Amino acid sequence: xxxxxxxxxxxxxxxxxxxxxxxxxxxxxxxxxxxxxxxxxxxxxxxxxxxxxxxxxxxxxxxxxxxxxxxxxxxxxxxxxxxxxxxxxxxxxxxxxxxxxxxxxxxxxxxxxxxxxxxxxxxxxxxxxxxxxxxxxxxxxxxxxxxxxxxxxxxxxxxxxxxxxxxxxxxxxxxxxxxxxxxxxxxxxxxxxxxxxxxxxxxxxxxxxxxxxxxxxxxxxxxxxxxxxxxxxxxxxxxxxxxxxxxxxxxxxxxxxxxxxxxxxxxxxxxxxxxxxxxxxxxxxxxxxxxxxxxxxxxxxxxxxxxxxxxxxxxxxxxxxxxxxxxxxxxxxxxxxxxxxxxxxxxxxxx
Amino acid sequence: xxxxxxxxxxxxxxxxxxxxxxxxxxxxxxxxxxxxxxxxxxxxxxxxxxxxxxxxxxxxxxxxxxxxxxxxxxxxxxxxxxxxxxxxxxxxxxxxxxxxxxxxxxxxxxxxxxxxxxxxxxxxxxxxxxxxxxxxxxxxxxxxxxxxxxxxxxxxxxxxxxxxxxxxxxxxxxxxxxxxxxxxxxxxxxxxxxxxxxxxxxxxxxxxxxxxxxxxxxxxxxxxxxxxxxxxxxxxxxxxxxxxxxxxxxxxxxxxxxxxxxxxxxxxxxxxxxxxxxxxxxxxxxxxxxxxxxxxxxxxxxxxxxxxxxxxxxxxxxxxxxxxxxxxxxxxxxxxxxxxxxxxxxxxxxxxx
Numbered sequence: 001x002x003x004x005x006x007x008x009x010x011x012x013x014x015x016x017x018x019x020x021x022x023x024x025x026x027x028x029x030x031x032x033x034x035x036x037x038x039x040x041x042x043x044x045x046x047x048x049x050x051x052x053x054x055x056x057x058x059x060x061x062x063x064x065x066x067x068x069x070x071x072x073x074x075x076x077x078x079x080x081x082x083x084x085x086x087x088x089x090x091x092x093x094x095x096x097x098x099x100x101x102x103x104x105x106x107x108x109x110x111x112x113x114x115x116x117x118x119x120x121x122x123x124x125x126x127x128x129x130x131x132x133x134x135x136x137x138x139x140x141x142x143x144x145x146x147x148x149x150x151x152x153x154x155x156x157x158x159x160x161x162x163x164x165x166x167x168x169x170x171x172x173x174x175x176x177x178x179x180x181x182x183x184x185x186x187x188x189x190x191x192x193x194x195x196x197x198x199x200x201x202x203x204x205x206x207x208x209x210x211x212x213x214x215x216x217x218x219x220x221x222x223x224x225x226x227x228x229x230x231x232x233x234x235x236x237x238x239x240x241x242x243x244x245x246x247x248x249x250x251x252x253x254x255x256x257x258x259x260x261x262x263x264x265x266x267x268x269x270x271x272x273x274x275x276x277x278x279x280x281x282x283x284x285x286x287x288x289x290x291x292x293x294x295x296x297x298x299x300x301x302x303x304x305x306x307x308x309x310x311x312x313x314x315x316x317x318x319x320x321x322x323x324x325x326x327x328x329x330x331x332x333x334x335x336x337x338x339x340x341x342x343x344x345x346x347x348x349x350x351x
Numbered sequence: 352x353x354x355x356x357x358x359x360x361x362x363x364x365x366x367x368x369x370x371x372x373x374x375x376x377x378x379x380x381x382x383x384x385x386x387x388x389x390x391x392x393x394x395x396x397x398x399x400x401x402x403x404x405x406x407x408x409x410x411x412x413x414x415x416x417x418x419x420x421x422x423x424x425x426x427x428x429x430x431x432x433x434x435x436x437x438x439x440x441x442x443x444x445x446x447x448x449x450x451x452x453x454x455x456x457x458x459x460x461x462x463x464x465x466x467x468x469x470x471x472x473x474x475x476x477x478x479x480x481x482x483x484x485x486x487x488x489x490x491x492x493x494x495x496x497x498x499x500x501x502x503x504x505x506x507x508x509x510x511x512x513x514x515x516x517x518x519x520x521x522x523x524x525x526x527x528x529x530x531x532x533x534x535x536x537x538x539x540x541x542x543x544x545x546x547x548x549x550x551x552x553x554x555x556x557x558x559x560x561x562x563x564x565x566x567x568x569x570x571x572x573x574x575x576x577x578x579x580x581x582x583x584x585x586x587x588x589x590x591x592x593x594x595x596x597x598x599x600x601x602x603x604x605x606x607x608x609x610x611x612x613x614x615x616x617x618x619x620x621x622x623x624x625x626x627x628x629x630x631x632x633x634x635x636x637x638x639x640x641x642x643x644x645x646x647x648x649x650x651x652x653x654x655x656x657x658x659x660x661x662x663x664x665x666x667x668x669x670x671x672x673x674x675x676x677x678x679x680x681x682x683x684x685x686x687x688x689x690x691x692x693x694x695x696x697x698x699x700x701x702x703x704x
Contacts, residue, residue, distance in 0.1 A: 137489055
């Protein structure tokens with residue numbers, strides 16, 4: 001392997017990339033658009049059920065109920081309550097009748113009116129109904145004969161939930177990296193189709209040099225974009241070194257995948273066909289981060305799982321080396337395996 | 352422009368099209384995406400709290416919980432299974448009902464109920480599930496609710512379920528994949544293989560070639576738009592109006608595709624344009640998905656004027672008077688794009704005829 005030649009090939013590929021101002025501009029623009037989407041997404045999670053209460057009489061069970069996830073605010077008049085519900089200040093407005101205590105004492109069932117904004121989903125309406133019934137049970141002193149013991153599994157994020165945009169951070173970064181699968185595959189496929197690769201190979205450039213140079217170009221382009229994105233959106237405020245390592249290993253992974261796609265393809269159309277299949281497969285684990293519980297254990301068979309899981313845990317939970325070392329080792333193994341398979345397949349194709 | 356030449360070229364495109372990967376991709380992908388989206392957003396994006404239950408003794412509580420509209424109930428076979436489900440976020444709360452649970456609570460005995468809570472579960476979901484469990488136990492023991500609840504809705508708007516929120520994105524994908532990608536990839540492919548040069552030395556002009564490719568994109572795009580709306584049962588009450596708007600959107604997609612075809616030299620660059628520009632085109636659909644984002648931002652994107660009438664007709668039951676302004680803007684954008692494509696063709700030396 002000749003480092004000088006590799007350096008020259010990388011410089012050639014990168015200068016070709018940046019000489020095409022349009023290509024360069026559009027890549028930057030792509031990054032900017034992803035960032036804009038990130039920044040306009042909600043930055044906080046509202047995990048409380050805000051309920052307005054108009055109670056002409058004092059009902060301790062209702063007024064003192066301030067559980068985690070529930071905010072009951074006492075309002076001075078029914079009109080103000082309706083206004084608050086209409087403006088979206090409260091998910092529901094509860095109006096207790098003035099004679100509710102008399103009804104309770106005489107064994108009658110008082111009627112409680114609950115106002116909802118029109119966009120409140122059916123399940124929330126039902127849930128508020130269940131909640132009011134439970135408060136009424138408590139107010140009338142009906143005992144519950146069960147003792148509930150609770151065990152929290154995983155880090156308890158009550159009150160400090162991860163906003164959707166932060167949950168999507170690994171997805172954006174991984175998407176940026178994975179798109180380079182196409183770029184890398186197309187770059188090699190074009191060289192093969194145009195036979196410039198054969199021309200290169202009659203110079204002192206060896207097949208190893210060529211693959212190494214292409215690999216470095218692919219890894220650099222994928223890694224720099226993803227790292228830049230994560231840095232700007234604040235994704236590296238926790239465990240930056242781990243995230244950078246994961247992104248670098250991810251960039252190697254997609255470069256290896258790009259080699260395989262290039263070996264399988266004959267022109268851009270087949271690059272698209274094969275690339276799309278690989279992209280969809282690699283994308284599935286990111287989907288599992290966005291929608292927890294949506295995918296089962298088999299997702300661990302996909303190497304990109306170890307990339308998204310590491311980025312997610314490090315950037316959102318501050319996971320350290322001790323927590324993610326296994327992911328990084330598996331990712332490295334997958335990198336080596338994919339790169340080896342890709343290079344072998346391409347070698348066969350060039351023979 | 353010669354209609355005969357355009358017809359012959361269009362015939363060639365239609366004959367050769369099905370052998371082209373992009374053509375098949377534009378036909379198949381929207382259908383796959385639509386099916387996957389309805390599966391995913393019909394279930395995964397459901398905001399209902401999820402309750403997992405392990406029933407060790409045939410408790411009636413499970414059947415009662417399954418009938419509740421406010422929670423999703425899933426049953427598991429063992430404590431290990433439910434713990435795994437809670438840890439992965441498949442359910443917000445998991446509870447283990449002991450073998451003699453029903454008889455114990457009915458006899459008024461103090462009974463222990465073990466629950467597992469997913470750490471990432473929203474606080475409101477925990478509260479809802481907590482009171483739901485308490486309510487179910489009370490119902491099981493025969494306690495009668497001491498109040499009657501009257502639900503009153505203020506205003507007449509309706510909440511939009513996730514399935515409907517995602518529909519514009521799927522429609523846009525269907526229209527753009529065919530309408531934009533097919534003409535652009537086809538022109539670029541011909542440029543790369545130098546067959547375009549061969550074509551323009553025949554009696555067919557470059558304009559004829561572009562019109563034929565654009566028409567092909569419009570036909571495929573319109574067809575896929577209709578298919579997706581039919582698949583999602585979102586045809587509304589004004590099918591003729593809906594198809595007209597879809598056709599205008601398909602024309603816009605094809606014009607953008609032709610513009611890309613005229614300006615872009617190779618497929619790699621087209622791909623880069625898709626990477627960045629695709630998000631600009633899908634912007635209004637993404638904004639529609641998240642009501643928290645100010646909806647006026649959508650109006651900054653050209654595809655908004657195609658998408659808004661489609662949503663209004665298919666989901667809001669709107670008629671011509673409600674969408675007329677946006678349709679006129681869409682027609683205006685289509686006409687401007689025609690001018691831009693012609694200008695781009697004239698400016699591009701490669702196509703000078």
